[in-house]
Amino acid sequence: MSQLNQFNQPVGDALPDWQPRPHPARVVLDGAWCRLEPLAVHHADALFAAHQLAADTRSWTWLLREPDRCVDDFRQWVASVENLRDPIHFAVIDKSTDKPVGSLSLMRIDASNGVVEVGHVHFSPLLSRTPMSTEAQWLLMCYAFDTLGYRRYEWKCNSLNEPSRNAALRLGFQFEGRFRQVLVIKGHNRDTDWFSILDSEWPALDTAFRHWLAADNFDADGKQRKTLEQWRNNGKN
Template sequence: MNQFNQFGQPVGEELLDWQPRQHPERVELKGHYCSLTPLRPEHAAALFAAYQLAEDTRSWTWLLREPDANAEAFTAWVESVCELADPMHFTVIDNRTNAPVGTLALMRIDPKNGVIEVGHVHFSPLLSRTPMSTEAQYLLMRYVFDALGYRRFEWKCNSLNEPSRRAALRLGFQYEGRFRQALVVKGHNRDTDWFSIIDTEWKALDRAFQNWLAADNFSADGKQLRSLENWRKEFS
């Protein structure tokens, strides 16, 4: 609810107890299907091999980087980013095989205002379109909202990246708008679409994720019985 100052001007809701939040740490985040662990050079060979399972390089189209020519080049990239505080990269580990199957990161970290973004999402064929891929995103959200107490979790993507736009909406992010000519990426214009989840939405989303990820929401052959969107409607 908006509040007003002595001039009768609306100044927004007062946050009496607000304090800057803690910067994320390189923590282990454990789930049922997968776990997140800080990206390390020893993950590089397995990650590169997992990405090589794709039929082509289309998963690189929307990334800021071009595909690496070989495992050595990919390892060099991992070594150059794995100790950064922002973006802070995590490796997704398949709990069944203990193998690295993809990466994602927390970025544009703003503890003062309690705002943080998920980005640099690169899932291999071993991870894409599996319960693990949803759980990986959920584990980061839960860390951001429950452990760190942030107010806002952002998702941004190229406006032409329809799979990313669909993924954001499926996960419960709200579309906020388009920043035109926001970037030049690989010699092409990029309009950027913005999505977010805020803390007041998290409780219902958390319940939907927990119910969707539960073992009894999947058939014996691994098919979902109720969609994440369906569960979300129940708790909205």
């Protein structure tokens, strides 16, 4: 509930102990299935090869960049972003092979207000729709909320990107609205949908992630016993 000032105007909840949060660092985040490492040129060749396993280039449709024509082009792109402070790109490493299978980033970093966005998500066929893909997202959320103490974690996507919208909702993000005519991307208009997770929502979401990622939530064939959404509903469904 908003507090009132001396003029009886609502001014929002007081945060008397709030301090700017640390800026995210290029750290390694270790999970059971995967590991996040700061994206670097030494990942480029194997990551390019992983993306080449896709039957077509549809995974590039919603990205800001066009597909790289060759590994040299991809290597140059990685070199151009590997030392940025914003965004900070991470390679997702499959711990069973020790090879990169995708990447994602922390971006639009606002340490003063404790706000950060996950973006530049590009998963190869070796990562998409696997427990690793969920764990990679969870590891980055843990870093933002538990380690850095951020208040707000954002997800934004093209409003026409139904797979991204569905992924955000599956992961527990709340839809906040649509910003119209925000960008011109590849010669087309982009309306952007905004989603978020707040620090007050995180503990319950974290518990659901941990239950879903647990080894006993998967049968011998690797099929989930309960969905992430079911765990968010206390595993009752």
